[in-house]
Amino acid sequence: METLLKLDNLRTVFDTAEGTARVVDGVSFEIAPDEAVGLVGESGCGKSMTALSIMRLVTSPPGRIDGGSIMFEGKDLLALPEKEMRRVRGNKISIVFQEPLTSLNPVFTCGEQVREAIALHQKLSRSDSKAKAIEMLRLVRIPDPEKRYGAYPHQMSGGMRQRVMIAMALSCEPRLLLADEPTSALDVSVQGQIIELLRELQERMHMAVLLITHDLAVVAQMASRVLVMYAGVIVEEAPVGALFQKPAHPYTEGLLGSIARLGRSGGRLATIPGSVPDPFRLPPGCRFSDRCPKRFEKCFAAEPPLIDLSPGRRARCWLCGG
Numbered sequence: 650m651e652t653l654l655k656l657d658n659l660r661t662v663f664d665t666a667e668g669t670a671r672v673v674d675g676v677s678f679e680i681a682p683d684e685a686v687g688l689v690g691e692s693g694c695g696k697s698m699t700a701l702s703i704m705r706l707v708t709s710p711p712g713r714i715d716g717g718s719i720m721f722e723g724k725d726l727l728a729l730p731e732k733e734m735r736r737v738r739g740n741k742i743s744i745v746f747q748e749p750l751t752s753l754n755p756v757f758t759c760g761e762q763v764r765e766a767i768a769l770h771q772k773l774s775r776s777d778s779k780a781k782a783i784e785m786l787r788l789v790r791i792p793d794p795e796k797r798y799g800a801y802p803h804q805m806s807g808g809m810r811q812r813v814m815i816a817m818a819l820s821c822e823p824r825l826l827l828a829d830e831p832t833s834a835l836d837v838s839v840q841g842q843i844i845e846l847l848r849e850l851q852e853r854m855h856m857a858v859l860l861i862t863h864d865l866a867v868v869a870q871m872a873s874r875v876l877v878m879y880a881g882v883i884v885e886e887a888p889v890g891a892l893f894q895k896p897a898h899p900y901t902e903g904l905l906g907s908i909a910r911l912g913r914s915g916g917r918l919a920t921i922p923g924s925v926p927d928p929f930r931l932p933p934g935c936r937f938s939d940r941c942p943k944r945f946e947k948c949f950a951a952e953p954p955l956i957d958l959s960p961g962r963r964a965r966c967w968l969c970g971g
């Protein structure tokens with residue numbers, strides 16, 4: 650497999666009064682160019698911290714990247730001088746967040762903000778950058794983009810604002826898009842449209858996407874491969890079809906169960922009993938052991954490694970061998 654991004658044993662910590670919280674605790678994975686990979690897990694598992702680490706945007710202090718490497722196009726991003734990292738950010742790697750209203754500046758028009766994102770990375774005249782901004786608004790299917798160029802963020806719906814954010818993120822034609830819960834703040838009907846747009850743009854622009862979400866149903870719409878994260882570690886990795894057909898880790902099973910129930914109960918959120926452990930209070934052994942319906946003695950004694958099951962499939966569970 651050709652590799653665009655390769656994380657090896659990434660560790661990100663927070664220094665707090667209570668001690669050091671290991672929120673990303675030895676994460677390794679690869680993404681090929683053109684590939685859409687899902688990163689799923691409940692809130693608090695370390696997904697956003699993984700994305701922010703890739704961008705080197707972890708707020709420091711209290712956050713800190715404590716080890717590992719992040720190879721992108723053959724260079725370790727963790728070793729780049731900040732000046733070079735700025736060229737990577739928003740140029741080769743872009744990020745879209747959950748909340749478009751807080752990411753957009755309320756006092757400038759949406760079009761101006763897209764134009765500025767373009768002007769930041771490309772030497773274009775004002776009229777050329779405006780034309781390119783309108784072209785980007787059209788690309789993300791904002792109706793009547795010449796007119797909507799002059800709309801302020803509050804004059805647009807949540808879905809339209811997220812399209813503006815996507816236009817900004819893609820204006821530099823990145824090789825990799827990190828989409829962190831891009832649809833979580835939107836109505837369910839709009840969520841599907843945004844994911845469909847991302848899927849289409851991913852193909853058309855030949856970029857790689859890391860789609861971060863707590864919702865496996867969103868992953869199924871777009872990603873070809875899934876990484877399941879729990880309490881700072883990857884607990885399962887699989888092609889999307891295989892994962893849905895036969896999850897290897899009980900945590901993945903739990904996540905799948907919650908989307909199945911969601912369908913049956915007409916939208917009521919169902920969850921796995923218990924909650925993601927506080928990084929200071931990880932249970933001994935397997936991090937999921939206190940919530941796992943299939944736990945046995947060994948699970949409390951030692952943390953399972955990521956066990957290779959078949960090419961492209963791994964799971965961190967004693968039931969899988971080891």
Ligand SMILES: Nc1ncnc2c1ncn2[C@@H]1O[C@H](COP(=O)(O)OP(=O)(O)O)[C@@H](O)[C@H]1O
Nearest residue numbers: 663672691692693694695696697698699711928
């Ligand atoms: N500023 C901070 N100080 C201490 N801990 C933090 C800080 N920001 C996030 N965390 C912790 O890092 C962990 C991972 O958070 P995050 O990556 O945002 O999770 P996710 O995106 O999967 O919901 C959580 O336990 C969270 O409480």
Ligand SMILES: [Mg+2]
Nearest residue numbers: 696697698830
């Ligand atoms: Mg998050």
